[in-house]
Amino acid sequence: MKHIFLYGPPGTGKSTVGKQLARNLKLSFIDLDRVIETNAGMSIPHIMEQQGESTFRDLESSALKNLVNEQESIIALGGGALLRDENRIFAEAHGKIILLMAEVNTLLQRLNTDSNKRPLLAGDVNTKLSSLLAKRAEHYNSFPLRIHVDGKSAEQNAHQVQVTLGRHHLSAMGEYDSVVGQVSSLINFSMQNPIIVADENVAKFHLEKISAVLQSSGFESKSVVVPAGEQHKNLETISTLWKAFLENGLDRKSTVIALGGGVLSDMTGFAASTYMRGINWIAVPTTLLSMVDASLGGKTGFDLPEGKNLIGAFYPPKLVLADPQLLNTLPEAELISGMAEVVKHGVISDPELFALCGRGLDWVKNNLEEVVKRAMSVKIKVIEEDPYEKGIRAALNLGHTVGHAVELVSKFNLRHGEAIAIGMVAEAKYSARVGLAGVGLVDAIVESLEALGLPIQIPEEMPREEIIRAMRVDKKKNAKAIRFALPVEIGRVELVDVTDLEKVIDNWEIL
Numbered sequence: 001m002k003h004i005f006l007y008g009p010p011g012t013g014k015s016t017v018g019k020q021l022a023r024n025l026k027l028s029f030i031d032l033d034r035v036i037e038t039n040a041g042m043s044i045p046h047i048m049e050q051q052g053e054s055t056f057r058d059l060e061s062s063a064l065k066n067l068v069n070e071q072e073s074i075i076a077l078g079g080g081a082l083l084r085d086e087n088r089i090f091a092e093a094h095g096k097i098i099l100l101m102a103e104v105n106t107l108l109q110r111l112n113t114d115s116n117k118r119p120l121l122a123g124d125v126n127t128k129l130s131s132l133l134a135k136r137a138e139h140y141n142s143f144p145l146r147i148h149v150d151g152k153s154a155e156q157n158a159h160q161v162q163v164t165l166g167r168h169h170l171s172a173m174g175e176y177d178s179v180v181g182q183v184s185s186l187i188n189f190s191m192q193n194p195i196i197v198a199d200e201n202v203a204k205f206h207l208e209k210i211s212a213v214l215q216s217s218g219f220e221s222k223s224v225v226v227p228a229g230e231q232h233k234n235l236e237t238i239s240t241l242w243k244a245f246l247e248n249g250l251d252r253k254s255t256v257i258a259l260g261g262g263v264l265s266d267m268t269g270f271a272a273s274t275y276m277r278g279i280n281w282i283a284v285p286t287t288l289l290s291m292v293d294a295s296l297g298g299k300t301g302f303d304l305p306e307g308k309n310l311i312g313a314f315y316p317p318k319l320v321l322a323d324p325q326l327l328n329t330l331p332e333a334e335l336i337s338g339m340a341e342v343v344k345h346g347v348i349s350d351p352e353l354f355a356l357c358g359r360g361l362d363w364v365k366n367n368l369e370e371v372v373k374r375a376m377s378v379k380i381k382v383i384e385e386d387p388y389e390k391g392i393r394a395a396l397n398l399g400h401t402v403g404h405a406v407e408l409v410s411k412f413n414l415r416h417g418e419a420i421a422i423g424m425v426a427e428a429k430y431s432a433r434v435g436l437a438g439v440g441l442v443d444a445i446v447e448s449l450e451a452l453g454l455p456i457q458i459p460e461e462m463p464r465e466e467i468i469r470a471m472r473v474d475k476k477k478n479a480k481a482i483r484f485a486l487p488v489e490i491g492r493v494e495l496v497d498v499t500d501l502e503k504v505i506d507n508w509e510i511l
């Protein structure tokens with residue numbers, strides 16, 4: 001079982017952060033020092049005093065190894081628990097280790113209040129801490145996953161650990177985990193009679209691998225492959241899925257695994273929501289766009305000729321498992337398309353993510369895991385606050401009001417992300433025109449999108465009336481006014497009702 005170990009110098013808040021993290025992830029929390037004390041029937045200062053540090057370290061090693069049979073937990077380790085190689089090897093084999101680091105002053109402030117509970121720092125805390133940090137500097141520096149806790153609350157630090165791990169528990173609509181990890185970890189999830197749904201492109205590269213994972217858990221290999229592309233996101237494909245579920249003997253306890261991009265997961269989730277009045281499904285997204293957006297939030301559905309996503313249901317999966325390695329086979333144009341949603345997430349609420357996007361496509365390709373983890377967290381934060389789009393979730397529609405219309409009018413020759421990039425620029429310009437967007441905002445968004453190779457202008461030949469008509473049909477709009485999410489500054493959008501759509505469209509002519 002894979003635990004999450006919190007490690008680092010004394011005073012970094014491993015226990016406080018750990019308890020918060022355990023609440024957030026709905027896991028149990030174990031403080032290894034308390035386990036040692038319970039086992040020994042005395043406090044750590046007493047063990048040290050009476051039996052010496054070496055005996056304490058022996059007790060620590062054996063307490064650590066006894067965790068092997070515990071359910072997945074958050075485990076706060078003592079500040080020197082992984083100094084012994086055997087302990088470190090054990091922890092690395094049984095989970096992920098996150099190092100909590102802090103400036104000396106932060107540590108001193110915290111430690112001065114309870115130095116008597118920490119025998120290695122008893123007496124002159126200042127000198128003892130400095131010497132302990134100097135002695136262990138190389139050791140602490142050797143842990144690659146780390147966060148800096150200075151000046152942040154336990155909740156903020158717990159969130160940072162979650163972003164670093166790519167690990168969240170969602171509970172606002174259904175209860176499910178979102179995990180960034182290898183597809184092989186599917187075996188940790190309990191399911192019955194699973195069937196994999198993939199589109200033809202994804203099946204070519206990844207179906208065998210996922211089938212093998214399921215077979216290794218003793219499941220029969222069942223799959224259904226559907227045609228790829230937005231033009232197949234329709235009732236006909238949904239019917240194909242329903243029939244395949246029947247033919248493969250799926251009942252109300254079975255699990256459907258959606259292996260694919262947003263088109264595939266939207267349809268599979270919808271088919272699962274309606275088959276026998278709803279069966280479990282798991283999202284294994286295979287495009288960047290579906291990892292950071294489509295697989296999260298429970299929106300499922302399909303298109304009608306009149307517009308995108310006109311039929312659908314809120315029906316969250318039981319698990320989202322995003323494996324960035326699946327992106328290795330994704331065509332570059334699709335990766336770039338997905339980056340439009342990542343930029344959008346940055347503009348909505350994560351200036352640091354936005355700045356990372358500005359580093360361009362090569363940086364992104366080399367840092368996909370970080371991009372996926374950060375962008376997923378933005379979406380998760382928004383949908384947890386407002387699962388049914390009563391307010392702030394509408395912020396995620398930035399670029400989508402114009403973007404969906406442009407995508408539809410292009411007859412899907414523009415990819416979803418490409419259309420969103422165009423929509424984002426048009427909407428940012430409108431925001432600047434009506435005095436909402438600050439100076440330089442449009443340029444910043446344009447520069448970032450261009451650095452990633454995304455389009456920023458509506459194709460000249462695209463008829464304006466058709467775009468306006470498409471905007472009106474788009475399901476999120478009522479007849480009189482259309483609600484736009486307009487960017488105000490990087491990290492903030494405002495929801496604004498617009499009646500004169502021509503004025504929004506005009507914007508792309510003032511480049």
Ligand SMILES: NC(=O)c1ccc[n+]([C@@H]2O[C@H](COP(=O)([O-])OP(=O)(O)OC[C@H]3O[C@@H](n4cnc5c(N)ncnc54)[C@H](O)[C@@H]3O)[C@@H](O)[C@H]2O)c1
Binds near residue numbers: 200287290334
């Ligand atoms: N439900 C939501 O909240 C939500 C949010 C955003 C977008 N969406 C929907 O998502 C859809 C767009 O999703 P998308 O951009 O992922 O498109 P997509 O699902 O069409 O995938 C793009 C292309 O890449 C191929 N592909 C996918 N993964 C691959 C891989 N690993 N290797 C090789 N080829 C691969 C697919 O076969 C397809 O040809 C739209 O229909 C949009 O409406 C839904």
